[in-house]
Amino acid sequence: MADLERIRREIADEYAAPHNHPWVIGFSGGKDSTLVAHLVFEFLLSIPRSRRTRHVHIVSNDTLVESPLVINHLRQVAADIREAAEVFGLPMSVAITSPEPDKSFWVNLIGRGYPPPNRTFRWCTDRMKIQPTSKYIKSQASVTGQVILLLGVRRNESATRASTVARYDNGERLNRHNDLVECMVFRPIVEMSTKEVWEVLAMNDPPWGGSHGHLIKLYSDATGGECPVMTQKNEVAACGTSSSRFGCWTCTVVDKDRSLEGFVESGFAEFGPLLDLRDWIASIRNDASRRMARRRTGQVTITTDGVFVPGPFTPLARREILDRLLKTQEEVGYPLITDEELDLIRTIWAEDAIVISTAAARELVPHRF
Ligand code: SF4
Incomplete structure (x- = not known):
């Protein structure tokens, strides 16, 4: 058993360091980051008000396509922590x-017609996960010069995680972040x-009230591993892999959505329509009749091996996906896309119509362009 008292002492010791750099806890709502938030909250409660000099930020990310049960859990816990604090x-x-x-x-898939992400064209993780959290961290760092990022990463979570964790092993408690220069990383539970x-979560109720029972139930209802808060590009390979439990419900990087599947198997039949939509989107990815010949830059791509790489989805296919999404939204009875995203999609379609008709005209009457 990793020494919990030693971990508590490390947290206390680091908090007392002679600088005012705030702490940012990357909180995914999963078990590991919940434990880190739990230990830090407990620690703050244990010290007198006069010694609570360092501000602690708990930051989560909502990709807007999170698994519904997971995002609801995360929002609830975030609200509980905020209220108790x-x-x-x-x-x-x-x-x-x-x-x-x-x-x-949706804006990239339906608006710009990007093919659903896969292992070789994973356009989503940086845009949807890394950038929003990094922006938050940078905004805090710009005020105080530096932040300490607390991550719930553990060496023993998976082979991929172990190799990511190893990159940070400099023998010190704090390690420099790979991508964010103004950020140091602290991994209090790395050896657990x-x-x-x-065991700790089951035997100790959260200091912000309630119990960890809902979190434990979430894990027993899904299958697969954990999808932690992402802040750096070298973690991208682990996002949406078959071990990812709490990833996006739309994820097509995995062959099967193990997270939603687990919930559906556990009796959450209402997520069936989401699974169907996700499977259908994955199935049309390589349908040549639904893809344009040219990329959005206007270029035709042929690899050095002579393989033709199709461009984005055709306008008709994008319309088809939007129709299916809106139908699924009606079926499940809660929003799957925001009005702002719909407005943007319309704008991009209008711009694309001009580009596409201009390109078509160019092919018909080249001398006029
Ligand atoms: S879970 Fe899948 S869709 Fe979501 S960001 Fe990761 S790779 Fe992309």
């Missing part, structure tokens, strides 16, 4: 970031095993 007068703020509408899944994490 206020009641106890803790120097803590809670924020949920999200991608700019222009970078959302999965079993130990569960």
Whole structure:
């Protein structure tokens, strides 16, 4: 058993460091980051008000296409933490970031016609996960010069995670972040095993009230691993892999959406329409009749091996996806796309219509262009 008392002492020791750099906890709502938030909250409660000099930010990210049960859980816990921190007068703020509408899944898929992401064209993770959280961290760092990012990463979570974790092993408690120069990384539970994490969560109610029961139930209802808050590009390979439990419900990087599938199998039949839509989107990805010949830049791409790479979805296919999405939205009875995204899609379609008709005209009467 990793020594919990040692971890508590490390947190206390780091908090007492002689600088005022705020802490930012990357909170995904999964078990590991919940434990980090739990330990930090508990620590703040244990010290006198006069020693609570460092501000703690709890930051989560909503890609706008999160699995419904997971995002509801995350919002609830975030609200509970915020309320309890206020009641106890803790120097803590809670924020949920999200991608700019222009970078959302639907605006790129339906608006620009990007093919659904796969392992070789994973356009989503940076836009939808890394950029929003990084922006938040940078905005805090711009005020105080530096932030300490607390991550719930553990060496023993998976082979991929172990290699990411190893990159940070400099023998010190704090490690420089790979991409954010003004950010140091602190991994308080890096040596804990999965079993130990569960033991602590099961035996200790969260200091912000309630219990960890809902979190434990979430894990038992889904299958697969965890999708932590992402802040750097070298973690991208782990996003949406078959071990990812709490990823986007639209994720086509995995062959099967194990997260939603697990929920559906556990009796959440209402997520069936989401699964169907996701599977259909994956199935039309390589349908040549639904893809344009030219890329959005106007170029035709042929690889060095002579393989033709099709361009984005045709305008008709984009319309088809939007129709299916709106139908699914009606079926499930809650929003799957925002009005802002719909407005942007219309704008992009209008711009594309001009580009496409100009390109078609150019092919017909080249001398006039
Ligand atoms: S979970 Fe899948 S769709 Fe979501 S950001 Fe990761 S790779 Fe992309």
